[in-house]
Amino acid sequence: MYMQFNIKDGLRISNPGGQSNINLVGSHPPQSLHNLAKKYGPIMQLKFGSFPVVVASSAEMAKEFLKTHDHVFASRPKSAAGKYLSYNHHNITWAPYGPYWRQGRKIYASELFNSKRLDSYQYIRVEEMRAFLSRLCTLSGKPIMLKGHLFHLSLNIISRIVFGKKYASESKYETPIITVKEFQEMLDELFFLNGVFNIGDWLPWLDFLDLQGYVKRMKALIKTFDQFLDHVFDEHKAKKEGVKDFVPKDIVNVLLQLADDPNVDIKLTYDNIKAFIQQNASLHQGEVHFANQISSQLQDNQGIDQAAAMIMIEAMPHYDQGVSYLTVLLPALASVYKYRIRTCMH
Structure with a gap:
């Protein structure tokens, strides 16, 4: 070209x-x-x-x-990651610039992350932060790894905002569709495969060989995502049936409602909705990756114990007023979480 x-x-x-x-x-x-x-x-x-x-x-x-x-x-080049991981380039990261991309951006700005909807999620952020601090307090006097706790905090908030509940659980009293470990592995794989250097993208005549095995892993991963999201959709549609004046409270419900809206410029399919949801998962894993870097640096420099963790938390403003440890890296997620990091490490 x-x-x-x-x-x-x-x-x-x-x-x-x-x-x-x-x-x-x-x-x-x-x-x-x-x-x-x-x-x-x-x-x-x-x-x-x-x-x-x-x-x-x-x-x-x-x-x-x-x-x-x-x-x-404005458009990204076509790639295996865009084709296999974003439902044929249907999320906003990989979609080519045009009517669909503009509609997707409009949906994010006016439907999913507008001020009123973000304010409605405030109680979720407060509840999960309090649960996070409570878990740290129960480990008082013991060495802890912040990495896992930060992952659970972020995962729980995102899950409740996007899906309406925590689908991944480690509770021995319930049988979840997916465990926390499986969900973390799935997100780690998604984050990794979205950023790999795939030879077939740059040498198309070698693409069919899949020399690095990345395309095979992408196909396996998206199959797992499909099974999970199909289960989520079935549950949401079942809860919505027979309810008059249904008011969507999570992102999945909002997107399913938009899919049934005849007035949208471009009709949304289930693959479009899955691509939007997967975009949120990618952003979540980017946040977790940065949180892990913070945790690893602290551990390498001075060790992480419960007291050091509480010092870091206390350095943040009150959570009820909004704080985030990742605003500088992922402003898109910061608009969801509405909180900022302010730490002083010596």
Whole structure:
């Protein structure tokens, strides 16, 4: 594919040359591209496998791509992850720019995460934070790993907001459709496969070989997601039947209601709804990954015990007024959680 547009009069796009430049990227792509930019300039064309790639390495060039010509570069390239993990590019991350993408963004802004709906979830955040602190207090005087506790906090909040209840449970008094360990493994796999370097994406003529086995893992993972989400949908539809003036209280119910709405610009299918829900799962796992980094750093530097954990919690503002330890990394989730981290570590 060839695109021609005038970024700036007299601007020359440098090209390191060669049949493929993917070998120049190395194990640390940002650092490698920075070094190449120092040699070839703020904008250069590389070739990754069978595809040309234009790299912008200055604020001025970034503005041209992200603002002046943003409609040209708004879509992501097609990939195995988009095809197999987001129901054929139907979540907002992988969907091409166009009417469907704009409708999806509108649904997120006006239906799923508007101020009124976020305020309605406040009691969930408060209850789960109190349960989180209660679990820490029961471990008083014992060394603990914050990683698992932070995962459960985030998972419980997201589950109740998205699904209306906690489907993953470790309780010995109930038989959940999926255990916490299984759910965590499923999210870990989703987070990993969304970011892998799949050879078939860059060398399409090798795609059918699946040399790294990633496509096979993607197909297996999405099959597991399908089984789980089909169960969730069946439960929600059963609870809705026969109820007059039904008011949706969780994200699944909102999306199912939109799927039945004849006035939406583009009809939503169950695959569309699954893709939107899976997007929330991806964001959740991104949050957990960052939380794990915080926990690991603290443990490596000074050890984590119950007292240190409580110091970190006490450094946050009151949760009833909103706090989040991940606002800087995932503003999208911060808009759901409505809380910020403010810690002072010495």
